[in-house]
Amino acid sequence: MSLKVGATKRLSTQIVPVVGMSKSVEFELLQVMKKLGVVRAESYNKLGSINHWGLDWKKAIPEVKSFRTPNTLGLPAKLMDWTINDVAKAITASQAACTDAVVKKIYKRLPGKENQKARKEYATQLLTLAFLDNPLLHRLIRKEFQRGHSWVKNQIVYQQVGYKCRRLSRNTYQLELAGLRRGKRNRIIVRSNRKISGQIRLIHNQTLQRFEIHFLVDYGTVEVPANRRPVGIDKGYTEAFYDSDGQGHGLNLGKATTKKSDRICAKNRNRGKLWAIHRKLEKLDPVKSARILKNNLNRKTENKRYRQNQSELTAIIGAASKSLFNGESLLVFAEDLTQPILNKRQSKAMSRQLNSWMKGVMRDSLQKWANWTGSVVTEVQPSYTSQIDSVTGTLLGKRSGDSFTRFNGVVLQADHNAAKNILDRGTDQEITRYMAKTEVQAVLLRRTARFLEGMGLSLLDAIELGWIG
Numbered sequence: 001m002s003l004k005v006g007a008t009k010r011l012s013t014q015i016v017p018v019v020g021m022s023k024s025v026e027f028e029l030l031q032v033m034k035k036l037g038v039v040r041a042e043s044y045n046k047l048g049s050i051n052h053w054g055l056d057w058k059k060a061i062p063e064v065k066s067f068r069t070p071n072t073l074g075l076p077a078k079l080m081d082w083t084i085n086d087v088a089k090a091i092t093a094s095q096a097a098c099t100d101a102v103v104k105k106i107y108k109r110l111p112g113k114e115n116q117k118a119r120k121e122y123a124t125q126l127l128t129l130a131f132l133d134n135p136l137l138h139r140l141i142r143k144e145f146q147r148g149h150s151w152v153k154n155q156i157v158y159q160q161v162g163y164k165c166r167r168l169s170r171n172t173y174q175l176e177l178a179g180l181r182r183g184k185r186n187r188i189i190v191r192s193n194r195k196i197s198g199q200i201r202l203i204h205n206q207t208l209q210r211f212e213i214h215f216l217v218d219y220g221t222v223e224v225p226a227n228r229r230p231v232g233i234d235k236g237y238t239e240a241f242y243d244s245d246g247q248g249h250g251l252n253l254g255k256a257t258t259k260k261s262d263r264i265c266a267k268n269r270n271r272g273k274l275w276a277i278h279r280k281l282e283k284l285d286p287v288k289s290a291r292i293l294k295n296n297l298n299r300k301t302e303n304k305r306y307r308q309n310q311s312e313l314t315a316i317i318g319a320a321s322k323s324l325f326n327g328e329s330l331l332v333f334a335e336d337l338t339q340p341i342l343n344k345r346q347s348k349a350m351s352r353q354l355n356s357w358m359k360g361v362m363r364d365s366l367q368k369w370a371n372w373t374g375s376v377v378t379e380v381q382p383s384y385t386s387q388i389d390s391v392t393g394t395l396l397g398k399r400s401g402d403s404f405t406r407f408n409g410v411v412l413q414a415d416h417n418a419a420k421n422i423l424d425r426g427t428d429q430e431i432t433r434y435m436a437k438t439e440v441q442a443v444l445l446r447r448t449a450r451f452l453e454g455m456g457l458s459l460l461d462a463i464e465l466g467w468i469g
Contacts, residue, residue, distance in 0.1 A: 020189030037153025048148030057088035107434030147338035222376040232423025238318035242415035250320025333426030335382035390420035
């Protein structure tokens with residue numbers, strides 16, 4: 001994502017709880033949510049097909065209202081329109097994600113500079129329904145694009161004209177929300193440290209059994225400089241990030257993640273034993289079996305604990321991202337870890353811990369703080385960044401844990417070495433983001449062979465000397 005020089009807004013979603021409403025208001029809001037659930041489901045069914053690829057969300061309302069009108073559900077027209085627009089925006093985002101995935105596959109199928117023109121033409125066709133006439137693109141889209149369906153019936157979207165906000169006390173506000181009857185608004189009280197404005201989303205959080213208001217908060221603007229200092233970062237399990245300047249960020253992430261994983265593992269082992277006892281007693285002692293099921297095998301406490309663990313890990317990653325940028329506008333190069341790790345045989349314990357590795361949260365956190373500081377995050381091809389010697393740019397050396405031993409015996413910090421390689425990868429003209437791993441290996445072997453040739457050696461000599469693993 002590139003930012004133009006100048007200024008950009010700092011936006012963040014804030015969630016505030018609803019602390020007061022009458023039973024009649026609660027009943028009506030739940031009824032509205034149920035009716036809008038029908039609108040949301042039918043909008044997805046209508047607009048979620050490939051036939052509506054590239055649809056402008058502003059033109060989605062007539063498409064849905066051609067077969068579903070507000071009167072058939074007893075809904076105000078505005079509430080229905082806002083929900084349709086919300087669905088159309090979600091579908092547009094899903095199409096953009098699909099396009100990005102297809103572009104990756106095109107780069108893998110058509111690598112190299114000689115195919116640059118063909119790749120550009122394919123990318124242009126993806127913007128409209130022109131790809132339907134291209135068998136390759138049509139097949140890739142069909143395979144990648146998941147037609148949208150929705151079972152969401154616990155939220156209402158309001159624009160500014162659909163509600164009024166009035167301050168009651170320092171941290172309490174009253175909202176008057178548009179309801180099913182014209183001129184009759186539903187009053188609710190929320191706890192918030194700022195006045196609510198703009199588009200809001202009223203959600204019935206079924207996990208916490210409460211109503212919440214979600215809205216965007218504008219924290220002002222940040223200046224976007226013309227020149228940013230480049231930094232490479234290595235995303236890790238032990239620590240969240242390690243930058244090319246030799247600084248670690250989020251150093252206790254690994255301990256917290258392992259602790260969470262081990263706790264869940266031990267808990268589930270004990271639950272498995274209880275399930276066996278419960279099933280055994282179903283016929284012998286049904287009363288005791290039912291008591292075990294009710295008191296020992298429910299998920300209420302465990303779900304609360306899991307949310308606390310996730311919040312702790314998210315807080316560590318957020319603090320690590322904040323520490324990385326430190327208020328400075330940077331040009332950050334990071335590994336593209338969106339692809340799953342394949343063909344890696346690990347122990348069950350290692351696989352369990354890696355499943356708790358929050359790669360997606362790291363990516364989102366980096367992007368959030370990049371937006372807040374006017375920085376740019378560029379993702380690069382991650383293959384072999386941990387196996388390259390950052391001094392020579394070759395495959396001469398071995399990584400073992402947190403140490404990388406160069407061919408001449410000098411030991412480097414492994415994550416720092418990887419971060420330097422990622423920084424170099426960001427400006428590498430030969431290795432592009434979507435290259436296949438085998439192509440990256442071929443490029444690195446050629447560079448290693450040239451380096452060894454200058455020493456009067458070959459790749460076979462390096463293997464015999466133990467320089468290449």
